[in-house]
Amino acid sequence: ISTLSRVNAYFEEYLSQKSRMRGSFSDLSFARSSSAGSLGTDEGLLEQSEPLVSSKTVPEKILWQRSVEMRDRQQAWQDSPDGRRMLEFRRSLPAYIQKEAILSVVSKNQVVIISGETGCGKTTQIPQFILESEVESVCGAACNIICTQPRRISAMSVSERIASERGEKLGESVGYKVRLEGMKGKDTHLLFCTTGILLRRLLADGNLKGVTHVIVDEIHERGMNEDFMLIILKELLPRRPELKLILMSATLDAELFSSYFDGAPAVKIPGFTYPVRTHFLEEILEMTDYRLTPYNQIDDYGQERMWKMNKQAPRKRKSQIASAVEDAIKSADFKDYNPQTQESLSCWNPDSIGFNLIEYILYHICENEKPGAVLVFMTGWDDISSLKEKLLTHTVLGDPNRVLLLTCHGSMGSSEQRLIFEEPEDGVRKIVLATNIAETSITINDVVFVLDCGKAKETSYDALNNTPCLLPTWISKVSAKQRRGRAGRVQPGECYHLYPRCVYDAFAEYQLPEILRTPLQSLCLQIKSLRLGSISDFLSRALQSPEILAVQNAIEYLKIIGALDENENLTILGRYLTMLPMEPKLGKMLILGAIFNCLDPILTVVAGLSVRDPFLTPLDKKDLAEAAKSQFCGAYSDHLALVSAYEGWKDAEMDMVGYEYCWKNFLSLQSMKAIDALRGEFICLLRDIGLIDSNATSCNSWSSDVNLIRAVICYGLYPGICSVVHNEKSFSLKTMEDGQVLLYSNSVNARETKIPYPWLVFNEKIKVNSVFLRDSTAVSDSVVLLFGGSLLKGDADNHLKMLGGYLEFFMEPTVAETYRSIRRELDDLIQSK
Ligand code: CDP
Numbered sequence: 062i063s064t065l066s067r068v069n070a071y072f073e074e075y076l077s078q079k080s081r082m083r084g085s086f087s088d089l090s091f092a093r094s095s096s097a098g099s100l101g102t103d104e105g106l107l108e109q110s111e112p113l114v115s116s117k118t119v120p121e122k123i124l125w126q127r128s129v130e131m132r133d134r135q136q137a138w139q140d141s142p143d144g145r146r147m148l149e150f151r152r153s154l155p156a157y158i159q160k161e162a163i164l165s166v167v168s169k170n171q172v173v174i175i176s177g178e179t180g181c182g183k184t185t186q187i188p189q190f191i192l193e194s195e196v197e198s199v200c201g202a203a204c205n206i207i208c209t210q211p212r213r214i215s216a217m218s219v220s221e222r223i224a225s226e227r228g229e230k231l232g233e234s235v236g237y238k239v240r241l242e243g244m245k246g247k248d249t250h251l252l253f254c255t256t257g258i259l260l261r262r263l264l265a266d267g268n269l270k271g272v273t274h275v276i277v278d279e280i281h282e283r284g285m286n287e288d289f290m291l292i293i294l295k296e297l298l299p300r301r302p303e304l305k306l307i308l309m310s311a312t313l314d315a316e317l318f319s320s321y322f323d324g325a326p327a328v329k330i331p332g333f334t335y336p337v338r339t340h341f342l343e344e345i346l347e348m349t350d351y352r353l354t355p356y357n358q359i360d361d362y363g364q365e366r367m368w369k370m371n372k373q374a375p376r377k378r379k380s381q382i383a384s385a386v387e388d389a390i391k392s393a394d395f396k397d398y399n400p401q402t403q404e405s406l407s408c409w410n411p412d413s414i415g416f417n418l419i420e421y422i423l424y425h426i427c428e429n430e431k432p433g434a435v436l437v438f439m440t441g442w443d444d445i446s447s448l449k450e451k452l453l454t455h456t457v458l459g460d461p462n463r464v465l466l467l468t469c470h471g472s473m474g475s476s477e478q479r480l481i482f483e484e485p486e487d488g489v490r491k492i493v494l495a496t497n498i499a500e501t502s503i504t505i506n507d508v509v510f511v512l513d514c515g516k517a518k519e520t521s522y523d524a525l526n527n528t529p530c531l532l533p534t535w536i537s538k539v540s541a542k543q544r545r546g547r548a549g550r551v552q553p554g555e556c557y558h559l560y561p562r563c564v565y566d567a568f569a570e571y572q573l574p575e576i577l578r579t580p581l582q583s584l585c586l587q588i589k590s591l592r593l594g595s596i597s598d599f600l601s602r603a604l605q606s607p608e609i610l611a612v613q614n615a616i617e618y619l620k621i622i623g624a625l626d627e628n629e630n631l632t633i634l635g636r637y638l639t640m641l642p643m644e645p646k647l648g649k650m651l652i653l654g655a656i657f658n659c660l661d662p663i664l665t666v667v668a669g670l671s672v673r674d675p676f677l678t679p680l681d682k683k684d685l686a687e688a689a690k691s692q693f694c695g696a697y698s699d700h701l702a703l704v705s706a707y708e709g710w711k712d713a714e715m716d717m718v719g720y721e722y723c724w725k726n727f728l729s730l731q732s733m734k735a736i737d738a739l740r741g742e743f744i745c746l747l748r749d750i751g752l753i754d755s756n757a758t759s760c761n762s763w764s765s766d767v768n769l770i771r772a773v774i775c776y777g778l779y780p781g782i783c784s785v786v787h788n789e790k791s792f793s794l795k796t797m798e799d800g801q802v803l804l805y806s807n808s809v810n811a812r813e814t815k816i817p818y819p820w821l822v823f824n825e826k827i828k829v830n831s832v833f834l835r836d837s838t839a840v841s842d843s844v845v846l847l848f849g850g851s852l853l854k855g856d857a858d859n860h861l862k863m864l865g866g867y868l869e870f871f872m873e874p875t876v877a878e879t880y881r882s883i884r885r886e887l888d889d890l891i892q893s894k
């Protein structure tokens with residue numbers, strides 16, 4: 062304990078010295094230097110270093126002149142043939158018809174709630190209405206509209222769309238800002254950004270100086286950030302009486318929001334959609350009549366050709382599908398369906414069994430139905446990629462040249478994105494496999510057929526076991542309706558729900574908001590750093606408050622890792638963590654990496670944990686991919702495997718063979734580049750908060766010390782720790798809370814039969830059926846003893862208690878003895894010095 066206290070004292074002193082050098086924390090300033098701004102850590106239009114366009118900073122006359130110029134430019138565009146066509150399109154949107162009504166409500170009220178069917182023009186038109194009406198008024202150029210989107214991809218695609226509607230380039234009057242990327246110019250008055258970006262801006266300037274309108278889009282999604290931001294915005298409104306807040310959503314419980322904002326008026330844009338014929342599972346089965354004539358329409362020329370290409374008779378394939386579907390339906394007993402437990406439907410997995418069904422319906426549409434794009438809602442990226450693979454290998458859809466198979470998900474690139482909006486050539490059927498991102502935020506214009514698997518991956522949080530889960534769950538009625546609605550945008554459409562009507566009837570009306578179902582640690586830190594008072598009090602003012610137990614767990618975690626002290630105040634470490642826009646554990650690693658002069662690999666570890674897994678395992682080349690991965694293993698650490706893969710790529714980049722390196726080693730080039738960009742961003746952040754000097758090289762003198770790096774990783778991931786229990790042939794893992802846990806099969810440690818360390822620290826545990834650990838690193842006793850838990854004042858006892866708890870729990874005499882001897886050694890050491 063005395064050794065630990067000395068170490069603690071050292072850390073405390075070190076960090077407080079650094080913070081004294083940096084100046085006071087009281088202004089809560091955040092990463093304002095120009096270096097951070099240019100790399101995208103600060104917020105575009107919102108940058109503090111740049112004077113905002115307002116009547117205070119720019120003389121009124123100049124503002125007026127700019128307004129006139131802007132208006133003239135728009136007029137000229139609208140008089141051009143392209144501009145006229147675009148204006149005509151805009152005027153046809155339901156939102157346009159309500160333009161005057163909307164503007165009048167907005168001008169008369171501080172808060173307005175606007176709802177309307179997806180695709181009616183809320184996102185693209187309403188911010189433009191406000192911009193245009195402000196420009197027409199004398200000081201229009203002083204208006205600054207910020208519109209938040211829950212996902213970066215929609216912020217980017219919407220701003221691009223609006224710019225083209227205005228005949229401008231992106232970055233003129235309309236711009237966007239998402240993490241690591243942005244586009245805006247000196248005349249940008251309408252900025253699309255992610256909710257996270259606006260939140261960070263609120264952290265830097267609680268009054269949103271210079272901003273005239275905040276539009277929060279897609280509030281029906283009820284993400285954690287959005288709910289959190291609404292509490293803050295609600296409390297900001299009285300301080301900024303001229304600030305307007307507009308909440309927009311496709312379908313929402315307008316009353317809930319209206320009463321939260323003291324009876325704010327709600328405008329509903331009457332929508333128009335063509336009728337959509339709905340088929341639940343029962344009807345699909347009847348309609349496709351596979352039982353009666355599984356071989357119909359097979360024997361034409363196209364099928365013959367396909368048979369040759371495939372070496373597998375499509376008729377065989379088709380009957381296989383039919384019987385698999387039949388089996389699936391037999392095994393799932395829908396009649397006794399219990400909506401609470403979802404029991405008796407457990408064997409009905411609309412994705413794995415339903416693949417066959419989806420394939421069958423797609424086949425049916427391609428063969429028999431009128432032209433029009435098909436949108437398939439799947440649970441997640443993994444299902445999308447395996448279905449895509451399946452469709453490509455079976456070519457059950459007919460001539461591959463007549464099918465355009467695309468995917469749509471949150472992490473797709475911008476070129477992939479553009480393809481989705483484009484109309485295919487005549488005679489080509491566009492099929493888009495999408496996650497629920499296509500439900501409300503992305504509108505694919507030409508969709509006529511929708512397939513809905515009925516599930517979506519949802520992060521949830523088991524407060525009792527303190528375990529986050531990522532599980533496919535049934536969607537809500539509102540979501541199902543949204544999905545259905547996508548089919549009726551251009552002409553009457555068809556929607557195939559791949560579940561029976563009784564399952565639909567049991568769906569909840571709305572999805573549970575994220576704040577009620579996920580861990581709250583980062584949120585709690587943010588509340589503290591914004592000085593919003595007691596965490597529980599603040600959260601009790603939310604639209605819907607989270608469970609007390611969940612709040613307590615989060616506070617407890619923050620205490621264990623040393624971000625909060627016993628009185629729930631931010632420690633110095635906690636303050637540093639609030640300035641790093643990442644999970645607390647990753648922030649801790651960066652801080653310690655900087656202190657211990659081994660920043661380089663730690664930057665890679667932290668960046669790697671923030672991007673998609675760079676190790677690829679294509680289904681048909683699994684063995685090759687695993688063999689390639691094994692050259693990076695050997696340190697019993699997924700984190701260190703990533704570091705060595707990244708460093709290999711960096712070397713290859715130097716020799717201009719980065720692409721080949723990734724190809725050969727089954728690594729995602731995109732992830733490597735993202736890691737590279739993030740590393741740069743982190744360096745700027747650390748520089749801005751004063752943890753490293755402007756020449757960051759001095760922080761790398763210990764970068765090749767693998768054991769030190771393990772220690773830093775452990776410092777971040779604790780209390781994510783399990784003990785390794787060896788038996789004759791292999792080993793098993795146990796945590797205190799869950800008992801036996803398993804490793805994800807792609808972990809490097811899952812290939813080992815023996816791990817020569819007593820502990821694994823892990824990044825994440827997820828409950829699927831059993832509890833699985835993702836990304837682990839093996840660590841020794843002494844590392845856990847010195848680096849597990851907080852090393853800041855007051856927590857040493859807590860940490861030892863916890864570790865002692867572990868030892869007692871596992872009753873491992875050898876481990877206990879090692880632990881005791883280390884402590885004896887440490888005490889001796891201290892005596893002798
Ligand atoms: O926000 P909301 O769902 O109400 O609709 P929106 O995103 O404003 O889109 C209005 C219309 O603009 C859509 O119906 C699409 O036809 C069109 N649009 C487009 O063609 N390309 C885009 N990238 C976005 C919208």
Ligand code: MG
Binds near residue numbers: 183184185502
């Ligand atoms: Mg929208």
